[in-house]
Amino acid sequence: MKTFSYTIKDAVGIHARPAGLLAKLAKTFSSTVTLEKDGKSVNVTKLMMLMGMGIKCGDTVNFTVEGEDEEAAAKAVEDFMAANL
Amino acid sequence: MIKFKGKGVYGAIAIGDVSVFKRQDAQVRRTHVEDIQAEFKRFEAAKEVATQQLSQIYEKALKEVGETHAQIFEVHMMMLEDDDYNESIANLIETQSVNAEYAVASTADNFAAMFAAMDDTYMQARAADVKDISNRLIACLTNAGSASNDSSDKMIVCADDLAPSETVSLDKERVLAFVTAFGSSNSHTAILARNMNIPAVISVGEEFLKSVKDGDRIIVDGHTGDIIVSPDADTEAKYAKKQAEDKRKKELLQELKGKDNVTLDGARVNIYANIGGVDGIGAVLANDAGGIGLFRSEFLYLESEDYPTEEQQFLAYRKVLESMAGKTVIIRTLDIGADKQIDYFKLDKEENPALGFRAIRICLTRPEIFRTQLRALYRASAYGKLGIMFPMITSVSEVEQILAICEGIKAELKGEGIPYDEKTEVGIMIETPAAAVISDKLAPLVDFFSVGTNDLTQYTLACDRQNAKLEPFCDTHHEAVLRLIEMSAQNAHKHGAWIGICGELAADLTLTETFLRMGIDELSVSAPFVLPLRDTVRKLDLKA
Numbered sequence A: 001m002k003t004f005s006y007t008i009k010d011a012v013g014i015h016a017r018p019a020g021l022l023a024k025l026a027k028t029f030s031s032t033v034t035l036e037k038d039g040k041s042v043n044v045t046k047l048m049m050l051m052g053m054g055i056k057c058g059d060t061v062n063f064t065v066e067g068e069d070e071e072a073a074a075k076a077v078e079d080f081m082a083a084n085l
Numbered sequence B: 001m002i003k004f005k006g007k008g009v010y011g012a013i014a015i016g017d018v019s020v021f022k023r024q025d026a027q028v029r030r031t032h033v034e035d036i037q038a039e040f041k042r043f044e045a046a047k048e049v050a051t052q053q054l055s056q057i058y059e060k061a062l063k064e065v066g067e068t069h070a071q072i073f074e075v076h077m078m079m080l081e082d083d084d085y086n087e088s089i090a091n092l093i094e095t096q097s098v099n100a101e102y103a104v105a106s107t108a109d110n111f112a113a114m115f116a117a118m119d120d121t122y123m124q125a126r127a128a129d130v131k132d133i134s135n136r137l138i139a140c141l142t143n144a145g146s147a148s149n150d151s152s153d154k155m156i157v158c159a160d161d162l163a164p165s166e167t168v169s170l171d172k173e174r175v176l177a178f179v180t181a182f183g184s185s186n187s188h189t190a191i192l193a194r195n196m197n198i199p200a201v202i203s204v205g206e207e208f209l210k211s212v213k214d215g216d217r218i219i220v221d222g223h224t225g226d227i228i229v230s231p232d233a234d235t236e237a238k239y240a241k242k243q244a245e246d247k248r249k250k251e252l253l254q255e256l257k258g259k260d261n262v263t264l265d266g267a268r269v270n271i272y273a274n275i276g277g278v279d280g281i282g283a284v285l286a287n288d289a290g291g292i293g294l295f296r297s298e299f300l301y302l303e304s305e306d307y308p309t310e311e312q313q314f315l316a317y318r319k320v321l322e323s324m325a326g327k328t329v330i331i332r333t334l335d336i337g338a339d340k341q342i343d344y345f346k347l348d349k350e351e352n353p354a355l356g357f358r359a360i361r362i363c364l365t366r367p368e369i370f371r372t373q374l375r376a377l378y379r380a381s382a383y384g385k386l387g388i389m390f391p392m393i394t395s396v397s398e399v400e401q402i403l404a405i406c407e408g409i410k411a412e413l414k415g416e417g418i419p420y421d422e423k424t425e426v427g428i429m430i431e432t433p434a435a436a437v438i439s440d441k442l443a444p445l446v447d448f449f450s451v452g453t454n455d456l457t458q459y460t461l462a463c464d465r466q467n468a469k470l471e472p473f474c475d476t477h478h479e480a481v482l483r484l485i486e487m488s489a490q491n492a493h494k495h496g497a498w499i500g501i502c503g504e505l506a507a508d509l510t511l512t513e514t515f516l517r518m519g520i521d522e523l524s525v526s527a528p529f530v531l532p533l534r535d536t537v538r539k540l541d542l543k544a
Helices: A016-027 A047-052 A070-084 B036-064 B067-080 B083-096 B100-116 B126-141 B164-169 B188-196 B206-211 B233-255 B278-286 B298-302 B310-323 B360-365 B367-383 B396-416 B433-437 B439-445 B453-461 B468-473 B479-494 B512-518 B527-539
Strands: A002-007 A032-037 A040-043 A060-066 B002-005 B007-010 B013-020 B155-159 B175-180 B200-202 B217-221 B226-229 B270-275 B291-296 B328-332 B385-390 B425-430 B448-451 B498-501 B522-526
Touching: A002 A070, A016 A047, A016 A070, A016 B067, A040 A047, A047 B067, A047 B083, A047 B100, A060 A070, B002 B206, B007 B188, B013 B175, B013 B233, B036 B067, B036 B083, B036 B100, B036 B126, B067 B126, B083 B100, B100 B126, B155 B206, B155 B217, B175 B217, B188 B200, B200 B217, B206 B226, B217 B233, B233 B527, B270 B278, B270 B328, B270 B527, B278 B310, B278 B527, B291 B522, B298 B310, B310 B328, B310 B367, B310 B385, B328 B425, B360 B367, B360 B396, B367 B385, B367 B396, B385 B396, B385 B448, B396 B425, B396 B439, B425 B433, B425 B479, B433 B439, B433 B453, B433 B479, B439 B448, B439 B479, B448 B479, B453 B479, B479 B498, B479 B512, B512 B527, B522 B527
Parallel strands: B013 B155, B155 B175, B175 B200, B270 B291, B270 B522, B291 B328, B328 B385, B385 B425, B425 B448, B448 B498, B498 B522
Antiparallel strands: A002 A060, A032 A040, A032 A060, B002 B226, B007 B200, B013 B217, B217 B226
C-alpha cells in the first residue's frame, strides 16, 4: 500500500476536466486509487463522486494506492496532480 | 413593432423568422417493462449513440471554437461512462422494472441534485452537465432528433443563452442570425458567430424572450445591436435596403483586390493577415493580403503528441513561405503558457498564467526547444521572405540572449553548409508596457516591432481579457495604450526599424487614421478584414 498527500493549488479545485483525466488515468492501473478528505473517501475512477467531493484550492487530500502495480500507479497519480492541480 | 437593444457581435443585418431555441427537456413517462434484458440492451445502444454524437460534437468544436472550449465534451463522454451513474440506471431498471428513459431521468435528477447542493458555484454548474448528457441519452432512447427546428427554412435563432453543445450542434446552413438574452462577447455564441460571419446580438435581456414566439418576423442589426420584433412594412423595407447596401459594400470590396493601400494624399501602409495554421493561407491569398504579419506557430505543438522535430517544423514553415511566393511571412515563435497548455510541456499550474511562465520565458529557460524551432525557421528562410518574431519581451537582456542564440544557429548552419537567408528580419512583439516604455533601447537591436494590442491592453489596464465583468473597464481605445503605441512607433523609426500592429485593434477601422498618423508601417488583421481596411485607408486624407 502506498500513501501520499497533496495540497490543491488549482484555483477552481478538482474540477470537471482534471477529475475526468484523473479517473481515466486511474483506470489504466489494476490498483485501487482512493482519495480521502475530511473522513470522506472515494475511488477516483468514480468521476461523478469525485467531482461531488467538492475539493477546492488549498484543500489537502490523502491518496491510498493499493494493488499489484501500486508503485507505478502512485507515481503516475502524484505526477498528474503536480502537473494539473 | 417592439424594439430591443443588445450588443452586436458581428456586424451584418438579418431579416427573418424567429425560431425560439427549444431544449430537450423531454417529458419522460414511467412505464413498466417485462423484458429487463431488452431494456438493458436499449440503454447500452442509446449510450453508444450518445457517445458517438458527443465525439462528433467534440471534433466539430475542436475545429470551430478550439481545444479549450471543446474539452467539456470530452468530460461529457467520461461522465457517460461513470460507474455510479451507470449502476444507478441499471439498478432502477432491474429492481423497479421501469423503462430506461425513466431510469436515466431519475438518476440524472439525483446526481444533478448532488451537484446543485454544493456550496461552490462552479460545481453547481455541473448539474447542467449531468442534465445535458442525460437529456441526450433520453433523446437517443426515444429516437428524437436534434433540438433544432424541423422547418427547412433559414431561421433567426433566439435563446436565453446557448450551451457549448447547443451552439456547436446548430446547423449553420439554417441559421440567419443569433439573438441571445444573456451572454458576453466572449461567450460561445459570440465566438461562433464571428467565425461564421453570421449576424449576432447578445445580452438583449430577459424581456426579449417573453416577447417572441416561433415564426415572428424579426430584424437583427449586428452593427448597432438593435432588434425589432414584428416590424411594420416601412421599417422592414428600410432594413432590407440597408441589408442590400451591406451586400453591395461587400461586392465593392471585392473590387479593391489588387489595389494599393494608399491614402488620398499618398501615404502607404502594408496590410497583412494573421493566421494560425497552414490551412489559413487560402484565406490570406483570397483576400489579397500583402503578406502574413503574424503566423502563430503554436499549431505545430498543439497538433503533436510530443515536441515537433526540426524536420517537421522545417517542412511546415517552408510550405508557408513557398505558398506565399516571396511575400513577407512573419512567424512568431512559440507562445504558450499555463492558459494554453500542451501536455508534454508539463508546465506547472499557475495562479496567474497571464503573468506567468510563458512564451519567450519558456524558450529562454528551455533553450533546446527554442533552438529546434529557430533552426527550422532559419532553414526555411531560404525558401521565401521570412521574418522571425519573439513574443512577451520585457527587457533588453532577453533580446540580447535571443540574438546571440540566432547568431549561433546561423553559424552552425553555415558550418554545415545548409542554406539560409542572411536578410531574415528579426523582430519583437510589443505587448508588455515594459517593452513599449524601453522601446528606445529595444529598437536598435531589431528590424521591426509588432504591437500585440490584446495583451498590451490587458497588461496596461490591468484587465483580464477573459473576465466579462471587466468589459466596462477595459476601454480598448484607452489613451494609455495609444500613447504606448505612439511612443514605440517614434522609437522604432528613430532607430531605423519598422513597426506593425497585429492585435485586434489593427482591424478597428475607427483607429486606422490614428495609426497612420502615428506612422505605423504595417497592420496585420484576420483575412476577412483586409479589404475593408484597404477601403478605409484609400478614403483617408492625412493632409486634410
